[in-house]
Amino acid sequence: MILCLYLLMILIVGATRMGKTFGVIDKLTHETRKILALDPQDSLSRRFFQHHICGGSTKRILYDQLRRTDRAPGFISLWESEHTDPLQRLRENDYERSLIAEPLYGRRSLDGVSRPRIAEYTDEALKVIQFQNAYAPLFWLPFAIQPHLPDFEFLLRHCTHQETVDRLQSLAKLSPGQLRNEVSPTLRLLEPACRDPAFISRCGTLHCDDLINRYDTLIVEGSGATDQTIEIVLQLWTYKAIQYVERHKRSLVLVIDEAANWNLITKDLLRAVATLEKYGFELILITQSLSIVSSEIRVTLFQNARRVECYRVGSLEDARLMSGIFGALQYDPDSSGGVSGQGKMLIQELMTLPVGTRYVREQGHVFKEQSPILKDSYAWPGISEHMMQDAIQNIIQGADYQTPKYCTPASVRGRQRGSNADESSWRG
Ligand SMILES: Nc1ncnc2c1ncn2[C@@H]1O[C@H](COP(=O)(O)OP(=O)(O)O)[C@@H](O)[C@H]1O
Ligand SMILES: [Mg+2]
Numbered sequence: 217m218i219l220c221l222y223l224l225m226i227l228i229v230g231a232t233r234m235g236k237t238f239g240v241i242d243k244l245t246h247e248t249r250k251i252l253a254l255d256p257q258d259s260l261s262r263r264f265f266q267h268h269i270c271g272g273s274t275k276r277i278l279y280d281q282l283r284r285t286d287r288a289p290g291f292i293s294l295w296e297s298e299h300t301d302p303l304q305r306l307r308e309n310d311y312e313r314s315l316i317a318e319p320l321y322g323r324r325s326l327d328g329v330s331r332p333r334i335a336e337y338t339d340e341a342l343k344v345i346q347f348q349n350a351y352a353p354l355f356w357l358p359f360a361i362q363p364h365l366p367d368f369e370f371l372l373r374h375c376t377h378q379e380t381v382d383r384l385q386s387l388a389k390l391s392p393g394q395l396r397n398e399v400s401p402t403l404r405l406l407e408p409a410c411r412d413p414a415f416i417s418r419c420g421t422l423h424c425d426d427l428i429n430r431y432d433t434l435i436v437e438g439s440g441a442t443d444q445t446i447e448i449v450l451q452l453w454t455y456k457a458i459q460y461v462e463r464h465k466r467s468l469v470l471v472i473d474e475a476a477n478w479n480l481i482t483k484d485l486l487r488a489v490a491t492l493e494k495y496g497f498e499l500i501l502i503t504q505s506l507s508i509v510s511s512e513i514r515v516t517l518f519q520n521a522r523r524v525e526c527y528r529v530g531s532l533e534d535a536r537l538m539s540g541i542f543g544a545l546q547y548d549p550d551s552s553g554g555v556s557g558q559g560k561m562l563i564q565e566l567m568t569l570p571v572g573t574r575y576v577r578e579q580g581h582v583f584k585e586q587s588p589i590l591k592d593s594y595a596w597p598g599i600s601e602h603m604m605q606d607a608i609q610n611i612i613q614g615a616d617y618q619t620p621k622y623c624t625p626a627s628v629r630g631r632q633r634g635s636n637a638d639e640s641s642w643r644g
């Protein structure tokens with residue numbers, strides 16, 4: 217499907233270290249709407265945060281550095297829908313599970329033979345966590361398909377979805393060899409995330425919705441976490457941002473740095489921009505390259521971005537794609553390649569632009585400009601770094617941050633002698 221609307225979307229393309237990230241910070245610091253900034257690395261988040269605090273901002277800021285496992289907001293969870301209509305409930309429950317399952321699969325090309333089985337067991341394990349009569353953190357997923365562990369029995373005893381319980385109980389009847397065959401591929405998918413301290417420490421009972429509501433600026437910084445955790449957490453946030461705007465009909469600016477490299481430009485996201493524009497939802501996508509996204513997504517991006525910015529690009533393929541955007545790829549019957557002399561010059565220029573210089577297409581106009589110079593807020597960079605560390609220490613003492621502790625279903629529920637474990641007990 218190709219969306220043909222004039223969307224509130226800014227697309228920023230350019231090779232690494234060409235000034236893409238610095239180029240948006242100036243815009244963000246003047247933004248009055250709520251901002252959710254997703255940064256798989258740390259350049260956007262650090263700089264943006266620094267400018268916030270050095271500019272004396274009084275906004276409420278949530279700053280989550282995924283590598284931190286001492287204090288973290290616990291927002292990764294799987295909720296059971298409370299909708300009164302059974303069909304709506306079914307739909308919402310399925311959707312919640314898919315939000316976790318999709319980034320778990322990521323771009324890994326699961327081979328044809330094991331794929332259906334992996335999808336099936338992943339979904340059954342997710343159901344065990346979703347339909348519990350006690351709180352179960354999401355990192356317990358792998359226990360749901362390992363019948364030889366005491367944790368399996370604990371989880372299934374509290375699972376309210378009988379079909380799933382029956383289906384998984386049948387695993388207990390398999391021989392060790394059969395069991396390995398059956399569930400190993402799924403375990404290989406689930407375990408890296410569920411054993412990652414960064415993922416574990418973010419499992420909790422906070423609603424992303426409430427968090428977005430409570431803060432003016434939310435920054436999620438991936439640097440230092442595993443690729444899979446970064447992908448899961450950031451994808452989850454993009455969907456939660458969409459849900460937030462849908463539910464509350466409030467404006468939000470969603471900024472995603474290095475979006476294509478981290479698989480964060482999804483069709484759902486682009487569709488959301490179209491439907492949520494009326495509430496003031498704006499998307500800013502920053503990416504190194506567009507030759508790595510599917511041509512369908514690329515067309516949607518090009519046709520719908522209100523503003524396209526192009527810094528120096530790193531490949532001929534990208535230079536060609538971008539020069540098309542700036543209108544210079546006219547067909548020239550005299551040249552065999554079909555690219556006019558003007559087009560060739562633009563391609564060359566796009567590959568040699570100096571740092572901070574960008575080509576822009578906005579509302580039908582094409583022009584070249586220099587992005588505003590971003591100065592360090594203090595003469596000595598050390599001071600801003602020091603202030604920033606202080607500010608982070610302050611922020612992470614907030615009530616929305618927990619001090620996580622690892623535990624298993626058996627350890628929690630054993631301590632409670634089989635009674636319902638609640639959220640406080642798993643935190644220890
Ligand atoms: N507008 C700017 N003001 C000041 N310095 C800049 C600006 N644009 C780029 N730079 C310099 O270039 C470096 C790379 O910029 P960055 O935005 O991080 O690149 P990218 O996001 O394209 O990888 C920065 O660390 C900074 O030193
Ligand atoms: Mg960058």
